[in-house]
Amino acid sequence: MQTMESQQMVKRLPKRILKNKLINGLFLVATIFSLSILVVLLARIIMQGYSWLSLDFIQNFASRRPEEAGVKAAIIGTLWMMAVVAPVSCILGVGTAIYLEEYARKNKLTRFIQMNISNLAGVPSVVFGLLGLTIFVRALALGNSVLAAGLTMSLLILPVIIVAAQEAVRSVPKELKEASYGMGATKWQTILRVVLPVAIPGILTGSILALSRAIGETAPLVVIGIPTFVAFLPGSILDSFSALPMQIYNWTSRPQEEFHALAAAGIIVLLVLLLLMNSIAVWIRNHFQKR
């Protein structure tokens, strides 16, 4: 290797510094660009939809006439679905996480379960729709009911909840557990009374984020045949229903401008719902982190 003359080095220096600055600027532009997409997206949707937002819009059923259309059935339907998804996915997710973190031996089976979970997280949601269609809708003959959709969504978000719960359980300090064992508590008592209470903020945060994903998912619902045009409320979990994203999808796929505005209004409702859930998750995280 040839050593450079110091003169040459000094000569090249401004160029290298300039290059560094240029690239810094370029990356800053890329960052601003991706954030501005968020701004444009939100601004566009609010501009398109806000004039259609009203109490009537929330309280009316779907209608062929845009002025009378509302999202009541969709909102209530979404809530019904979440009433299935939340308990099923949380119990299964937390149970699996506790098993993997506290009970499972480090053997092939455990590694297989772990790999399987991360693989499931990468399966497209539309494929989960096919699973739901075959198993829940057809084989178990649940039809396009709240239960069928709820179970499909639960399986879809299960990997996310498991991973979040695992991290929460893993981060419980070892000393706490050892103290509990030292007091003569059994393993399950320790988990129930020491590990879970400490891990619960982390579990909740992850679960709420996963649940908010389930609220926005559309593809599996389309595939299992959830209707978009519904003018009634479900009376039990075996009834048919519609969900907010399905209602938005229906309005989006119509050519008329008015329906696009309705879709935008529906999206605002959906985003407000998601924002609400996310702020709860953030609040939980901040509230418990302080201690």
Place this chain on the structure above:
Amino acid sequence: MKTAEQKTDIQQIITNKQQKRFIYKSEKFVPIFLFLMATVSILTTVGIVLTLVFETFTFFSEVSFVEFLTEKKWYPFSDTEASYGIQSLIIGSLKITLIAAVTAIPIGLAVAIYLSEYASNQIRKVVKPLLEVLAGIPTIVYGFFALTFVTPLLRSMFPSMEMFNAVSPGIVVGIMIIPMIVSLSEDALSSVPQAVRDGALGLGATKWEMTWRVVFPAALSGILASIVLAVSRAIGETMIVTIAGGSTPSNDWSLTNSLQTMTSYIVQVSTGDAGFGTTIYYSIYAVGFTLFIFTLIMNIMAYMISKRFREEY
């Protein structure tokens, strides 16, 4: 009095013993119960694979496997000359994925490098959650955005573009996967130890030289894995392409025409009237199976890349 006291004592002993037995039993029972919960995730995978395999098998008893692979046209809705050539749908999916990758990889990497190497802590604290918001937006919203904003914008610039085209959903799918690339790549970059950076800077490298020649190569495995995962997500993306891509399977690589992807075909059949048990009904499983294999290969690839090239510090 005495006998009453004794009685309660004995009762106490009995209940204590019962309690202990219960605790002992639950200690045995709980792990089994939790294990059963853990098997649900395996059963899900088994369920997915079995459903896809069985129904795909039925499909191939009606349509030949060779036709599926070699036929050029995907035209299932014709009564007389239905043809099932998966190529058109794969090309549709690849078109979207390529455009998404071209959009997302440069921007995503630039943001990731900016956040991990250039930005101050305060900026990072603001930008990261905002990008998480972008990641949390439902795809139906992105689809609506593609159809009502990006498509008209593109059509005002390129009048030859059709209402449904490949570019608009492709770009928006790219936007959707940017946060994924950013967050995973940023993790990979920031896990490179500070000492490595200090060494490079101490030798007189500028920040860019340090990033490009030292930090970036050290984090390369994580970065590549993030890209592969994001691309896999793009292939499987459904609502954006359904809403903004149209439903015309085509075998050419034109970007301005309507197209159909594997996912949007599944949605089209699901919303249509294809009755249970028809060939069209079974075809969605064959398409779903193909899609599943594509994403499975990519996910395994991402796993292998991050495992094989992981740098140990």
